Amino acid sequence: MPEKRHFLISYKNIIKNIFNLEGSEAHHAINVTRVTKGDNIYLIDKTGFSYKAIVDIITDSSIKGTILESNENYNESLIKIHLGIALLKGSKLDLIVEKCTELGVHSITPLITDHSIKNKINPKRLLKKAEVSIKQCGRGFLPKINNIINLENWFDSLDTSLNIILHQSNNTESLISILINNNAQDISLIIGPEGGFSKKELMDFDNRKVKFANLGPRRLKAETAAIISTGLVDQFFFK
Numbered sequence: 001m002p003e004k005r006h007f008l009i010s011y012k013n014i015i016k017n018i019f020n021l022e023g024s025e026a027h028h029a030i031n032v033t034r035v036t037k038g039d040n041i042y043l044i045d046k047t048g049f050s051y052k053a054i055v056d057i058i059t060d061s062s063i064k065g066t067i068l069e070s071n072e073n074y075n076e077s078l079i080k081i082h083l084g085i086a087l088l089k090g091s092k093l094d095l096i097v098e099k100c101t102e103l104g105v106h107s108i109t110p111l112i113t114d115h116s117i118k119n120k121i122n123p124k125r126l127l128k129k130a131e132v133s134i135k136q137c138g139r140g141f142l143p144k145i146n147n148i149i150n151l152e153n154w155f156d157s158l159d160t161s162l163n164i165i166l167h168q169s170n171n172t173e174s175l176i177s178i179l180i181n182n183n184a185q186d187i188s189l190i191i192g193p194e195g196g197f198s199k200k201e202l203m204d205f206d207n208r209k210v211k212f213a214n215l216g217p218r219r220l221k222a223e224t225a226a227i228i229s230t231g232l233v234d235q236f237f238f239k
Helices: 023-031 092-102 123-137 151-157 175-180 199-206 222-236
Strands: 006-008 018-021 040-044 050-058 063-071 080-086 107-112 162-166 186-191 211-214
Touching: 006 023, 006 123, 018 023, 023 063, 040 063, 080 092, 080 151, 080 222, 092 107, 092 123, 092 222, 107 151, 151 199, 162 175, 162 222, 175 211, 175 222, 186 222
Parallel strands: 006 040, 080 107, 080 186, 162 186, 162 211
Antiparallel strands: 018 063, 040 050, 050 063
16 A cells, blocks of 8 residues: 655645645645655645545646545544643753654643743744644644643643643552543643652642652653653553
């Protein structure tokens, strides 16, 4: 079976059963992946839909064709995963956005915590990382990259049915054990910075409706914890 080729398209460029691929996506399709007339391609509108289409016309700057079928929630997780991750130094957040997008995350929120090292991000770059990832892995929904928010304020805004703090401790359950014993429709995963959560933050967690989970006996880097926890939740609910 030939490999599926995915391209991003605005829903505004699909009228009835006709599509018009323009701009950088058309350039990539024509000059890099070498799409030709009669080829089948897959269009992603970033809202969850994918469209299988056939190429009818190729010009220097656009591709036009016919939609053959559409798929809602294309390759999406069965549960909405919201990741709250403390701001990390360097380009670690880039890696988290890229990999967690592949693993089905629904939203990513950079958090300011007591031990955060930085307080700035480049939202446009992170969004671009997510867009590249959904094309590469083939999923219909572009995760939302939220603005930076204070940890306490983010907690106050949460409405997810299960909130899990990833925290290494002898007193915490494994993440899988928590998933087995909870029937959630959406999950928030909360991961601290390199220096961990402060005592004040841990005390505040005790007053909130949260579960503490660990990912095994070894101390993981924040970016590792983000990637593996997202992947485990996605796989647990995969059918």
